[in-house]
Amino acid sequence: MKKPSLIRDSLGRLVFIDDAGIEHIDVHAVRAFPITAPNAGISLMDSAGKELFWFASLAAIPEEDRALLLEELAAREFMPVIEQISSVSSYATPSIWVVQTDRGETRLRLNGEENIRRVAGNTLLISDANGVQYLVRDSSQLNKQSRKLLDRFL
Known part of the structure; x- marks a missing residue:
């Protein structure tokens, strides 16, 4: 053996x-x-x-x-971690988000609020229009501007 x-x-x-x-x-x-x-x-x-x-x-x-x-x-596994939400094009969906991830800045298209799922506690999973999944490890740890933008969609 x-x-x-x-x-x-x-x-x-x-x-x-x-x-x-x-x-x-x-x-x-x-x-x-x-x-x-x-x-x-x-x-x-x-x-x-x-x-x-x-x-x-x-x-x-x-x-x-x-x-x-x-x-x-x-x-x-390709799941960028969102560290900051810089801007959103509109508070209505679909909207374009500019985010800072652990892999750099990117833009994602959020088709609807249902594409944001709470996984556990403050952990969120965001799916963009292309099927890429983004992870927010702890939404309470995002900066104030990011939390304010995110709260509009939750």
């Missing part, structure tokens, strides 16, 4: 080697709770969506495999 491990093959695909030594090619890492508990509950899935292995937390993953897993998760 071998210890389960992760490698990349020559094509750059993630490969999971289970405890029996069987190689599962082109596996995908998926977080169980990407917003509320990003460091807990990570599953390795095969290309058909079947779970191959479960990690209770990132801390449970050997350090040599953790880097590969985090790299895979970063490629899969």
Whole structure:
């Protein structure tokens, strides 16, 4: 019996080697709770969506495999975090928002108030017209202007 491990093959695909030594090619890492508990509950899935292995937390993953897993998760998950709302074109929807994110300034189109969802507590998920999801980790931590603009839509 071998210890389960992760490698990349020559094509750059993630490969999971289970405890029996069987190689599962082109596996995908998926977080169980990407917003509320990003460091807990990570599953390795095969290309058909079947779970191959479960990690209770990132801390449970050997350090040599953790880097590969985090790299895979970063490629899969694209969710900019809104740090500031600079302006909105109109208080009626649809409206264009100019926001500062952890990835820089961008513009998003909000089609309706229903595209702002409260996830847990003060955590919000905002979907733009192109289907990109933006995260507001804690709306109470936004600056005063950002909270004032956001409150018009909540």
